[in-house]
Amino acid sequence: MSTQSTNESAIPGYAYGAVGHSPVTLDELQALKATVMFGEEDSALLHRAGELLGDQVEEILDVWYGFVAGQPHLVAQFSQPGGGPITEYLQAVRARFGQWIRDTCTRPYDQAWLDYQEEIALRHTPAHKNETDHVHSTPVVPLRYLIGLIVPISTTVRPFLARREEDPAQVDAMLQAWIKAVVLQVALWSRPYAREGQW
Amino acid sequence: MSTQSTNESAIPGYAYGAVGHSPVTLDELQALKATVMFGEEDSALLHRAGELLGDQVEEILDVWYGFVAGQPHLVAQFSQPGGGPITEYLQAVRARFGQWIRDTCTRPYDQAWLDYQEEIALRHTPAHKNETDHVHSTPVVPLRYLIGLIVPISTTVRPFLARREEDPAQVDAMLQAWIKAVVLQVALWSRPYAREGQW
Ligand code: HEM
Ligand code: HEM
Numbered sequence: 001m002s003t004q005s006t007n008e009s010a011i012p013g014y015a016y017g018a019v020g021h022s023p024v025t026l027d028e029l030q031a032l033k034a035t036v037m038f039g040e041e042d043s044a045l046l047h048r049a050g051e052l053l054g055d056q057v058e059e060i061l062d063v064w065y066g067f068v069a070g071q072p073h074l075v076a077q078f079s080q081p082g083g084g085p086i087t088e089y090l091q092a093v094r095a096r097f098g099q100w101i102r103d104t105c106t107r108p109y110d111q112a113w114l115d116y117q118e119e120i121a122l123r124h125t126p127a128h129k130n131e132t133d134h135v136h137s138t139p140v141v142p143l144r145y146l147i148g149l150i151v152p153i154s155t156t157v158r159p160f161l162a163r164r165e166e167d168p169a170q171v172d173a174m175l176q177a178w179i180k181a182v183v184l185q186v187a188l189w190s191r192p193y194a195r196e197g198q199w
Numbered sequence: 200m201s202t203q204s205t206n207e208s209a210i211p212g213y214a215y216g217a218v219g220h221s222p223v224t225l226d227e228l229q230a231l232k233a234t235v236m237f238g239e240e241d242s243a244l245l246h247r248a249g250e251l252l253g254d255q256v257e258e259i260l261d262v263w264y265g266f267v268a269g270q271p272h273l274v275a276q277f278s279q280p281g282g283g284p285i286t287e288y289l290q291a292v293r294a295r296f297g298q299w300i301r302d303t304c305t306r307p308y309d310q311a312w313l314d315y316q317e318e319i320a321l322r323h324t325p326a327h328k329n330e331t332d333h334v335h336s337t338p339v340v341p342l343r344y345l346i347g348l349i350v351p352i353s354t355t356v357r358p359f360l361a362r363r364e365e366d367p368a369q370v371d372a373m374l375q376a377w378i379k380a381v382v383l384q385v386a387l388w389s390r391p392y393a394r395e396g397q398w
Contacts, residue, residue: 031272035347037354073230125397143393147346147386148234151379155236168367180350187346190389193397194342198324 011095013132015119016103022111022118024188029114032187038180043109045177050105052164052174053157057098063156065094074149077141092133104181114188121189143193150186154179210294212331214318215302221310221317223387228313231386237379242308244376249304251363251373252356256297262355264293273348276340288334303380313387320388342392349385353378 033039053060068074069085078093079085100120107113122128124141157178161171191199207213232238252259267273268284277292278284299319306312321327323340356377360370390398 031270032343032347034270035273035344036350071230071233074234140397143389143398144231144386145234147389148231148382150349151235151382155375155378176354179354183347183350187343190342190346190392193389193393195392195394198339198392199342 011099012092014096014099015132016099016116017112019115019119022114024114024118024191026111026114029109029188032184033109036180036184036187038177038184042177042180045174046105046181049157049161049174049178050102052161053101053105056160056163057101060101060157060160061094061098064097064153065090067152067156073142074145077138077145079137081136081138086135086137089130089133089135089137104178104185117185117188118191120185121192124189125192127192143190146186146189146193150179150182154182207298210298211291213295213298214331215298215315216311218314218318221313223313223317223390225310225313228308228387231383232308235379235383235386237376237383241376241379244373245304245380248356248360248373248377249301251360252300252304255359255362256300259300259356259359260293260297263296263352264289266351266355272341273344276337276344278336280335280337285334285336288329288332288336291332303377303384316384316387317390319384320391323388324391326391342389345385345388345392349378349381353381 068078075085078090103113103116119128123132124146126139129140130137154175158171158175161174162168165171165174207215267277274284277289302312302315318327322331323345325338328339329336353374357370357374360373361367364370364373
């Protein structure tokens with residue numbers, strides 16, 4: 001399938017299927033899916049979205065990276081503290097980010113997926129940030145920006161869907177499924193940020 | 200204006216303008232607004248949304264409360280630990296929740312607003328939860344549900360807007376402004392949940 005066409009093993013630092021076990025249970029995932037109203041039909045809609053977005057991933061990343069580059073408090077998270085952006089860091093993460101779009105659309109949300117969510121979470125926090133790419137950037141992506149980025153990551157996808165699907169109702173449905181998937185993941189990624197017993 | 204028609208001082212526990220100072224600065228708020236792409240036009244769209252939603256607030260609350268009531272892990276936050284829902288708690292919060300819809304649409308996002316955001320945040324955490332209504336419910340609304348609820352709180356508003364506005368493009372624009380406002384607030388509310396230095 002076109003959405004799986006990237007050679008994953010060629011993406012430096014991408015470790016799907018080869019990370020630690022998530023402390024989050026599948027039952028907890030289930031409750032969270034219900035909270036974001038994520039159902040079976042959303043998996044199907046995401047698969048279809050993955051087909052439409054598959055060959056537009058680089059363009060989507062251009063938009064997102066442009067957004068991050070334009071905001072000092074965001075680009076700082078890819079920079080030397082007090083210094084400029086680390087080009088290799090931005091590029092290495094970009095490749096994994098592209099794969100994440102494909103994974104969000106096509107992977108089953110099972111134990112392996114849950115485990116990698118925890119790893120992505122940790123990579124935004126002092127536990128694992130900078131480690132994968134051997135860089136010396138800021139120690140943590142602030143939680144408020146992680147949550148705030150839900151908006152641009154969600155809404156900027158619409159024109160890319162609309163380019164390949166004429167029916168606005170179908171575009172809406174796919175966008176809704178995408179938004180649910182993004183909020184679901186940000187909720188999972190908030191885990192290592194939370195104080196004991198408050199996640 | 201119809202959206203301000205409720206007599207605020209008659210809402211038990213509603214303390215807008217009479218709470219502590221937020222530790223979040225207006226500059227931090229500004230950066231967060233940029234992150235969720237919130238601009239001047241969104242304030243205008245929210246005002247208009249407030250006019251359309253003003254007399255539908257109770258119906259919107261019916262939908263949201265129905266949603267919460269249907270999920271055990273959510274209704275538990277309004278319940279005695281291990282027991283049933285506390286009716287007076289649900290009702291008291293409902294009145295403030297209705298006012299919050301109006302505030303989100305019509306208040307300027309200034310220092311007083313920022314201060315009350317911090318108070319709402321604290322009311323979801325052990326710092327202030329249960330205090331206002333003198334109840335003995337769970338000590339904290341888990342952060343993951345706070346984030347997850349962004350989806351139902353956002354998307355369920357669409358039909359109420361569409362009922363009063365024919366132009367789908369206008370409905371979309373108001374809904375987008377609403378989503379930004381909700382994500383902005385949840386990002387602010389995540390502050391007391393976060394570990395030191397990670398918010
Ligand atoms: C909805 C919000 C976000 C999404 C969906 C997202 C997605 C991702 C993904 C998929 C990765 C790569 C994961 C991997 O290694 O396989 C990543 C890493 C990263 N993200 Fe985010 N991200 C979000 C918010 C943010 C924000 C607000 C920032 C701040 C600029 C940010 C900065 C970074 C950085 C610096 C890395 C590299 C971490 C490392 O050192 O490994 N992210 N993000
Ligand atoms: C987008 C997400 C959410 C929004 C917009 C929201 C909104 C609000 C508002 C406006 C209030 C009243 C604030 C005041 O006292 O003036 C409130 C209180 C409350 N909310 Fe939320 N809420 C959200 C998520 C949740 C979730 C997921 C739960 C879990 C069921 C929850 C449970 C409660 C409870 C129990 C209170 C009363 C707290 C107290 O003891 O004072 N909320 N919420």
